[in-house]
Amino acid sequence: MTFEPKIVGFLCNWCSYTGADLAGTSRIHYAPNVRIIRVMCSARIDPTFVLKALHDGADGVLICGCHPGDCHYSEGNYKMMRRYPLLKSLLADYGIEDERVRLEWVSASEGQRFADIVNDMTERVRALGPSPVKAALEADLAER
Amino acid sequence: MADDKLQIAIYWGAACGGCDVSILDTDAFILEIDKAADIRLWPIATDGKYKDIEALADGELDVAIMSGAVRNSENERMAHLLRQKSKVFVAYGSCAYMGGIPSLANLVPREEIIKRAYLSNASLEPGNTTVPRPRTSLNGYDLELPEFYPRVYKLDQVVDVDYYVPGCPPQPGQAQIAITALVQALTGQAEAPPKGSVVGAYERALCDDCKRTKAEEKKVKRFYRPWEIMQDPEVCLMEQGILCAGSATRSGCGVRCPDSGIPCRGCYGPAPGVVDQGAKLLSAVASIIDSKVAEDIDEILLTLPDFTSFANRYSVAASPLQRSHRR
């Protein structure tokens, strides 16, 4: 049986979560691998959430916020934008492949875009296989 | 040895001995430890041997204080042995608590470590191909070496830990406070801190004790590495664009680094209740980047290479990305 990745999505309430709802009201179908967690703003996404998700067994993490300039809190998405490259460099040093964690801007009117992102990311993460965090765990178990 | 005395063991795993020195650095306090306790094992200073510990009944030791991380099977065996023989098991120092600097090795592909040490080293015997092996048979003698694990583990990834004493090494004054608290708890003079407590440190981040002035405006267009500028000793290092881990690091060390012109690197670990020090430092650093343009942000970040060894200088093994099931 093929490997089905588990992806955790952190979506801001005003743009991206609404965009995901729009995908629903527009009946745009996409891969069921992403589990969405709603936060008020992408700025609320503590990098700890991403590490925690990977620790708890996520194969990928999708972060979505309003497009730059369109944040409901006027600048929240810039705060996430500034964390992201640091987060990516940290993850890379721990051996987490680039495509496992992704930041995308999705507006309230971009239901189709949200669906496309989910499908694309699901494919890429499926191709990568299970997360290295889990693999290291397996190695420990094998050591016992 | 008198029964009324506490029975303690002090041991080191993958360590540098600095933790032991920090205990020696409590000076006259050692004499008080001596009054209150029999030190059954302390390789740096006394002649107790492993067999002496193996001979003890389970729980016969009141306290085992172990510094250092777990790097090999001997470290792990001793951690289990001391845990088994002791009522209270203390992870002492940053390595025991979070993996410490030795766990930076977890960021390195293991194959490269071998090559580096044996095949590409400026001072190796020319043409050397020999590498140490777990088992060597030499003119009839079987020699064994401990097995080296895939990565470095912090103590509580290997055994159940009752208390943590942070610091690289723990500041002697704090070590004294921590040990006193434990002794008093064990002798019923005081209530024991809740299991899992971090002892010998404060409940706030380092900035609380740092004398440097902090302005509201913390925005930098570039970061500076400590060697690149002469810093202003009065002003918050982050405001000068010099990475300092103080805002995400538990206080207790006495702010000795920032007070001496050296930015904090976080050896006292995360602030209370924080999951990962590195993640928090990440947010803190991102907060002061003065740009809204992705390209410019990347430009600015070029001025702080190797963010990871700053974010988790002492805590790679403690990162959520280092999940372990050894226990």
Next chain:
Amino acid sequence: MDDLKIGVFVCNCGTNIAKVIDCDAVIDSVERLPYVAVARTYKYMCSDPGQDMIQADIEEYDLDRVVVAACSPRMHEPTFRKALQKAGLNPYFLEMANIREQCSWVHDDPVAATEKAAALTAAAVMRVAHHEALERRSVDMCPNTLIIGGGIAGMSAALDLADAGNRVYLAERSDHLGGNVARADLTAPYLDSARDMLTERVTRVVEHPNIDVLLESQVRKVDGFVGNFQTIIRAKADDGAPSDSVYDVGSIIVCTGYKEFDASRITHYGYGKLPNVVTSFELEKMLRAGRVTTKEGKAPQYVAIIHCVGSRNLEFHAYCSRVCCMTALKYAHEVKSAVPGAYVSDIYIDMHAFGKGMEDFYRRSSEIKTLFLMYEKNDYPVIRKADATDDCDMLIEVNETLSGETIEMPADLVVLMVGMEAREDSEEVAHLVNISRDKDGWFIESHPKLDPVATTTDGVYIAGACQAPKDIPDSVAQARAAAARILARTALGRIDIDAVFAEVDEEKCSGCRMCNELCPYVAIEFDAEKRRSHVISALCKACGACVAACPSGAITARHFTDKQIFSEIEGVLA
């Protein structure tokens, strides 16, 4: 927490959810979770019997937490919070799992969808266990309203509010009221005078004791929150030097309208090159002046009206501008009365004649011998200068779809029905009052069907063509609806504001001041005495930026605490 009792209610939403998700399987999987005392499915949880069931279970099982797995919380969270409140539970003890918009409506594989729904519901259960009772705060509601834009919508809203006795500040960028309507001659479909209609409004507004009309004024800054906004408006004073004044208002209505599509962007109609190709607004000007002529000053014998200029066209705007069709028919009538004997041809893609009286108007327009030619989207009519031998100025070639033939039409005057588009300052305005815009730049309403006048920022409303292309009656209706929403609140005099905001734990704050600059609402204050930062809760909008950024974890976001989100993460991955 050990004796916690959680009730889980999974909605079938008729078949919306149940046709893809096996709701009973979801129940089975969550029943095993800790603290779950009861788990049920029901056809429509949001219906009265559904809510009654929840309330009854809260009673019977003495539940202290409730999870509703149904539609998006953006849809019915308020509904179910009320249900909890009725049953005597704190409304914040509710958590919703979005298994419709984000599950049953987007997945077709029942197994995968059910598994996902179970995970989302489990996450909600694990999260809700950590919910805390929160009290909503209420503050005085300032009865004043700021209306940005003095067009037909702005004026209509202003009058309703002012008539009810509330102070209105009506800020208009230009030097006169009336907006785009002031540029029109007659209105469709009844061909009554836009001018008369407008004059009546403008006079009432200007003379109204409760309305301060601020012409040549711009809103510079908006601070505060619903019921208590402080706004700074820069007005051009008599001596010409601009001056800023502060206005305290409780509500804001944005009525900034639209701008017409720039016809020169469509090169193939030769606008700007061919002198007798004009836009609808240029024609309105002639009509209001009472003289319809060509550039040469002759009365046009052939007048061609081309629809959907810049609208319904992927290259420019995909949307329909909604007013052009009826306006074009209006021109057929006006041209014929202005230039008796003129031939009017109407070159269109589809004739959108929805709305009251419009279909009749369409019929009446064909009765006056208007020639209707239909063309394919993107198969544009081609206009070229006529030869000297021709008795007309231009020739228009149309691939007429109804006849299937290519028809060449003479024309002396070509009228381009330019569509509506968002004003270039719409982004600026959006930032000013902190609302969002859609891909075309129109302001987004808080709910496309159920709440088309409010926005995502409480206390800020939108009306008229700044939200989407609209004709006069729709704009006025939306404006007066906004006024009604505001009056409902000012009637109460006080206003509930969300109990969700950030708090600094002074025991943990180290005074690093990392958060101070982060807050876009300057809600974070630094107490130099204590060397601690703290949040002014009334100003906090609960974005959580400071919470994520606090290096020592000293800031908590109520209702979005780390513990709550962590357990949600564990839940979706369990």
Next chain:
Amino acid sequence: MTTQISIDPITRLEGHGKIDIFLDDDGAVADTFFQIPELRGFERFVVGRPIEELPRIVTRICGVCPASHHMASAKAVDGCFGGEVAPLAHKLRDMYYQAHFIHSHIAHFYALAAPDFVLGPNADPATRNVLGVVHKVGLEIGAAVIGSRSKAQEIQRIIGGRNTQDIWCLPGGVAKGLKPEELEQIRPWVDELYDFTQFSLQLFRDVVLGNAGYVDLIVNGPYTLDVHNMGVVDENNAPNFYDGQVRVVDFEGNEICRYKAEEYADFVAEHVESWTYLKFPYLKKRGWKGFVEGLDTSLYCATPLARLNVADRMATPKAQEAFEEMFTTLGGHPSRALLANHWARLVEMVQNAETLKRYCDDPEITGTEFRVVPQQVTGEGFGIVEAMRGTLTHHYTCDDRAMCTSANLIVGTTNNNAPIQMVTKKVASSLIKPGKEPDQGILNMIEMAFRAFDPCYSCATHSLPGEMPLQVDVFKGGELYREFRRCC
């Protein structure tokens, strides 16, 4: 069949070690192996780090002599930036380093070595430690010992901001200067430390030299080796701990070679054995000849005694007196009596204290020009200092962004690995007699052999690989799901 005696762990040293003694059928020593079971991998995991951070990372190689690594590292890093260092910074670093030497030598002499002499090799292991020593010599002296060591630590803290796990050095100098009030604070302590070095020499005369058995053990015991000596000396061939040239002389006192830090790889190489993680340095030009003594061996010691053996004189007057007294008693310079290392430490401490005094009286020492900001990244640097436990070499390279691209370390104790192997076997063979079960006292006297070297296996194990050959195959549902291989 052979019986095996293990001493595990070896104690009163820094780091991990184990001695295996194999006896033949008659019960005589057939062979001994001194194994170092630990390794941590610093040389690899510092690669990719900002080069200026290394002096604050490599200190974790050893918490007992962190300042040695800090200084060697700081000098190597200076080199990576073109080598310009504020002259005042060199003085301050040297001053600081003297205090560190005193702290470490006191710790070793009183806490690690003294129990064997003050209490005797056969004393009850439960009391054969620093606390036992304190009980024996009395609390007053005990307090003086403890107080002096902590003053040496405190002096480092005041000059450099921190002692154990030093932080102070930056490229081109140091992070803080010495304020006049700080100088006045440490001045009296320096005088006390000087007095304490004299006291310690007297204690050694009384307790050790006053005991004919000990003198015999030192001079005529099995604790001798015919190998060469290595140490850093100044232009007058006096010992210099912070800077100078490495000098190697044979055990008869003839100079074999002399080299600068950047030349180290031409003169020293490291041999590898598969049964211990610690490499065996030797004189490269002579080649690896195995564990052999004699004039043409390629093996050498790098210890306090070795340093005094390569030195023609001490750098300060009182130290010179102590130097002469020692070699007269030992029957000439150089000496092969390894137990005399304990005495050599006390002699070195005198020079340390005198040097500290000199700096206290240096009017420039409280200056403010303690760092120059580097203007260029040149990419390679070498740092050699004398660690308490022997010559310490750091060699780094970095890229143009000043990120470390390679690091190589040859550590004090590692120099002595081969000699320790040999003397352990020598002592074991002479003490363990057929038919007589060796008691803990005998075994402790075997440990005294390596203790003379004051080895630091925390240091020595810094650079070895973090991995052993290993293959792990993870099977899931019967099929190979993931495999891990470590090379070699």
